Amino acid sequence: MEAGSGICYSKPVKNLVLVGFMGSGKTDAGKVAAKRLGMAFVDMDAIIEVRLGQTISQVFEAKGEPFFREQERALVRELSAKMGQVIATGGGIVLDAGNLREFERTGVVVCCWVDARVAYERTKHARHRPLLEADADRLARVESLLRVREPLYKAIPLRVDTSAMSVEQQANELIRIYKQQAGG
Ligand code: S3P
Numbered sequence: 001m002e003a004g005s006g007i008c009y010s011k012p013v014k015n016l017v018l019v020g021f022m023g024s025g026k027t028d029a030g031k032v033a034a035k036r037l038g039m040a041f042v043d044m045d046a047i048i049e050v051r052l053g054q055t056i057s058q059v060f061e062a063k064g065e066p067f068f069r070e071q072e073r074a075l076v077r078e079l080s081a082k083m084g085q086v087i088a089t090g091g092g093i094v095l096d097a098g099n100l101r102e103f104e105r106t107g108v109v110v111c112c113w114v115d116a117r118v119a120y121e122r123t124k125h126a127r128h129r130p131l132l133e134a135d136a137d138r139l140a141r142v143e144s145l146l147r148v149r150e151p152l153y154k155a156i157p158l159r160v161d162t163s164a165m166s167v168e169q170q171a172n173e174l175i176r177i178y179k180q181q182a183g184g
Contacts, residue, residue, distance in 0.1 A: 013039065013084040014182045015107030016174065019093055019100070020153060021146055022129055023122035024112035025162045025170050026088040032171035034086035037178065043088045044075055056090075060130040069096065076102050092131075094152035108181040110174060111156035115163040116143045 016033065018026040027043055034041035045056050048071050052059055059068050072090060079087055080102045087107070093099045103109050114122070120142045123132060135141035153159075158181065160173045 012106075014178075015079070015083060015103070016086045016178045016182075017103045017107040017109045018086070018088050018112055018174070019109060019156060020091065020112030020162070021114055021119050021149065022091040022132065022142075023119040024091070024114040025122075025165070025167060026112055028167045029112070029162070029170035029174060030086050030088040032167060033174045033178070036171065036175060037086065040085045041088070042079060042085045044072065044079070044093075045088075045090050047075060048072070055128060057128055057130045057133070072096075073099065079103075080106050082106075091149075094149060094156075100156070108178050109156060109158065110177055111153050111159040112170065112174075113153060113159055113161045113163070116146045118163045119146065 016030075016037070016039065018030050020026050030043075031041050033039075048059070048068070049055055052071070054062065056068070059071070069092070072093060073096060076089075076093070076099045079085065083106060087103075089099075089103075100109060116139070120139045123129060123142070124138060127133070131145065132138055132141055158177055160170060160177070162170050165173070
């Protein structure tokens with residue numbers, strides 16, 4: 001507060017950016033954390049779906065994965081320019097290192113790690129993830145995708161192993177890390 005001016009210069013609130021494999025609880029725990037932190041919750045896949053008027057599966061089918069990744073890239077730039085959001089990213093956001101660099105400028109980036117078996121259990125009934133539909137052996141598909149991405153997820157310094165956590169526990173941990181990092 002500037003003495004006597006009546007103008008309050010509050011520090012911009014950093015974003016909390018949740019990165020992690022499909023089934024790592026980014027959306028569920030992110031919503032809970034956002035509510036408790038009094039921040040806006042933003043789901044990247046949901047925004048892309050609304051803007052394109054298609055589900056993610058339809059986008060992959062009609063326009064292909066490279067097109068989807070371009071949409072993600074553009075949205076990362078847009079969201080990084082704003083503050084005060086909890087952002088649930090899509091699991092493949094780590095495939096372009098530029099995405100993480102962009103997010104780090106204005107946010108606290110936290111990786112939600114999940115073991116392959118748990119990721120499989122949490123996603124086995126869902127039908128909205130095109131990358132998991134490609135193979136009849138879904139567990140093998142989760143394992144092979146995660147094996148490729150593991151070094152990318154594990155290169156993120158702030159990490160929560162969500163494998164044995166409830167949504168509540170994960171949200172608590174995310175809030176703790178965020179407050180520590182953002183200095184709130
Ligand atoms: C993807 C994860 C999905 C979605 C798309 C691709 C990925 O998001 O962006 O199906 O490459 O891991 P969730 O992680 O929210 O399921």
